[in-house]
Amino acid sequence: MAINYLDKFKGTLLGVAIGDTLGAPFEGELRSIIHSNFTNFEEFIKSNKKLFNTYTDDTQLTLHTAEALIKGAGYDIDYLINAYIKWLDDPPIGPGYGCLSSIRKLNYGVPWQEAASDSGGNGTAMRVAPIGLFFSKDLEKLKSMAIESSQITHSHPAASAGALVVARSVAYLIERPSSERIDADDFFNAIISPILNSEDEIWEEFIGILRKVQSSINASTLESGLIKFSQAGVKAPYFIESYLGKAFVHPYTLSTVACAIFVFMKKQRSFKECIYALSTAGGDSDTIGAIGGALAGAYFGRNEIPNELIDLIKNKRKILKICEDLYTRFKEIYLK
Numbered sequence: 001m002a003i004n005y006l007d008k009f010k011g012t013l014l015g016v017a018i019g020d021t022l023g024a025p026f027e028g029e030l031r032s033i034i035h036s037n038f039t040n041f042e043e044f045i046k047s048n049k050k051l052f053n054t055y056t057d058d059t060q061l062t063l064h065t066a067e068a069l070i071k072g073a074g075y076d077i078d079y080l081i082n083a084y085i086k087w088l089d090d091p092p093i094g095p096g097y098g099c100l101s102s103i104r105k106l107n108y109g110v111p112w113q114e115a116a117s118d119s120g121g122n123g124t125a126m127r128v129a130p131i132g133l134f135f136s137k138d139l140e141k142l143k144s145m146a147i148e149s150s151q152i153t154h155s156h157p158a159a160s161a162g163a164l165v166v167a168r169s170v171a172y173l174i175e176r177p178s179s180e181r182i183d184a185d186d187f188f189n190a191i192i193s194p195i196l197n198s199e200d201e202i203w204e205e206f207i208g209i210l211r212k213v214q215s216s217i218n219a220s221t222l223e224s225g226l227i228k229f230s231q232a233g234v235k236a237p238y239f240i241e242s243y244l245g246k247a248f249v250h251p252y253t254l255s256t257v258a259c260a261i262f263v264f265m266k267k268q269r270s271f272k273e274c275i276y277a278l279s280t281a282g283g284d285s286d287t288i289g290a291i292g293g294a295l296a297g298a299y300f301g302r303n304e305i306p307n308e309l310i311d312l313i314k315n316k317r318k319i320l321k322i323c324e325d326l327y328t329r330f331k332e333i334y335l336k
């Protein structure tokens with residue numbers, strides 16, 4: 001069956017925005033506390049629409065990534081730098097410190113090699129989905145662009161590994177019809193392949209974490225898997241001691257990406273079921289919603305996202321226009 005790429009592009013960016021919007025009110029809360037607010041999340045959303053009235057920095061920066069690719073046809077890092085500087089005028093909603101400080105430096109003309117913070121936070125994995133879409137047919141370029149897009153603000157190797165794995169996941173999933181279940185072994189081999197054979201020990205560690213996620217999909221419940229991966233790879237003194245043994249997704253890239261992939265693989269039945277589990281996972285809820293939302297949207301496509309969820313999103317017309325423009329560029333270059 002031929003893939004409808006435009007539908008997949010729309011699904012991916014809408015998925016980011018929906019996961020971010022649904023997770024935003026719960027940022028920084030334990031999963032158990034979030035779930036004590038409702039027995040039926042769908043009903044809770046319907047009766048508390050004002051809570052879900054905006055996306056945050058995750059979606060803002062994702063849209064700026066897409067705009068840079070549209071303008072630069074994806075081949076110049078300066079377009080990304082300029083697009084992220086423009087984000088300062090949005091203005092940023094709920095930004096992470098690593099992102100904000102480095103992008104402010106870029107705005108002052110500091111070269112990216114000096115502006116980047118040493119943060120291993122999830123701020124680059126959360127904005128990388130358009131690179132996964134755009135370079136899905138050129139995996140070498142996907143790798144170099146995902147890494148560069150991360151390094152301009154985050155010099156830490158975890159940030160580039162996380163961004164690369166998310167971009168590769170999106171590229172994998174847009175090639176799969178949602179009528180077919182994802183082959184877990186094939187999926188994990190594909191998303192791990194770009195971080196293989198690196199000299200970096202954090203990239204090696206990430207491979208070990210992703211293999212554990214793979215073997216936990218059938219072996220763990222949603223809750224127990226989230227507890228297992230909530231602080232995966234986090235080193236002292238960055239542990240959140242009081243949340244050890246609880247579902248509270250750490251903003252460290254390796255933990256957030258591991259949890260997003262775990263939840264996505266566990267909840268493949270429908271977009272709705274998947275996005276509800278992601279955005280109420282606990283901890284950095286908006287970002288696990290945004291990253292997992294990109295994966296779910298890439299797999300299910302726009303046509304399988306319920307309209308009532310799309311209607312929740314702020315600026316949905318603008319987002320859809322960006323998807324169309326990005327797809328047009330992609331088609332010109334890769335679908336000739």
Ligand SMILES: [Mg+2]
Binds near residue numbers: 057058
């Ligand atoms: Mg956010």
